[in-house]
């Protein structure tokens with residue numbers, strides 16, 4: 035069987051590679067991009083002999099061998115409810131480097147990820163601009179928010195997933211359907227709701243058997259009651275709450291603090307393996323049509339066709355984004371443009 039070639043950006047511990055292994059899709063990683071020492075150490079230990087191309091903003095994508103799948107959980111701090119929610123900080127906008135990579139390498143597929151804050155009203159214009167630019171690179175784009183607990187991992191982890199399929203590839207994607215009810219978090223002292231800081235989070239003690247709140251990079255330590263005593267999660271438990279089976283990831287050289295912070299930033303490999311199964315299980319047989327015509331569909335009907343569950347009227351957006359978009363597309367100001375918009379699992383109409 036032909037190996038799928040991947041390039042893993044914002045690689046962390048390599049959630050994309052782990053999930054492909056779990057989904058039993060043969061693959062070869064042509065390289066990764068990561069700048070922080072701890073994720074690099076963990077990545078190299080678990081996926082040896084893969085070249086790190088370093089800072090994505092400095093990569094000349096022409097230097098990278100061709101690949102079929104681009105992955106990237108681009109930084110979330112600037113849209114996260116736990117942060118300052120300010121795009122000017124310059125981290126979440128690194129998504130535009132993914133867009134540059136798509137333009138140069140034109141892989142067949144991509145999977146990108148971010149936090150639920152990117153779906154908030156504050157970032158509506160940004161989200162739509164980004165999705166339109168993905169599409170503009172020649173991709174049919176699907177995005178939605180999924181909660182890890184609805185796929186079998188007992189963590190209340192909402193993440194937004196963006197799947198792109200190059201337009202010449204004749205394949206209609208569907209996100210996996212939930213297999214479990216959404217988690218009902220139980221704290222020993224009855225405290226609930228979102229924690230505003232580390233101290234509040236550390237004061238919460240979750241009943242281990244009922245599951246934990248969302249692990250994040252900044253508040254990653256979790257206290258649990260295991261039936262006998264109150265304690266911090268072990269390294270192995272942190273990994274389990276990100277979808278790893280025993281022994282699937284080697285974190286033996288790392289401290290508990292290091293593991294919890296890596297996991298807080300990582301991909302739930304159980305959920306991602308399900309997304310990959312739906313997208314790539316049969317990728318070699320996806321037929322290609324008209325491979326040279328990757329141009330954007332001027333009247334945007336493709337967006338409308340893709341998903342009619344919920345639509346958003348783009349004319350209500352920031353006029354500058356609208357004007358630039360129309361200029362780029364050579365469009366007369368259209369009355370409305372419907373795009374393939376967020377669909378929340380459980381809220382489908």
Ligand SMILES: C[S@@+](CC[C@H](N)C(=O)[O-])C[C@H]1O[C@@H](n2cnc3c(N)ncnc32)[C@H](O)[C@@H]1O
Nearest residue numbers: 044045046047049068069070089090107300301
């Ligand atoms: C949300 S995490 C992604 C985690 C990853 N998906 C995983 O499975 O562990 C974002 C990662 O991007 C890395 N990063 C931030 N800026 C970067 C840059 N300019 N170039 C490459 N990586 C970067 C961070 O160090 C962090 O590990």
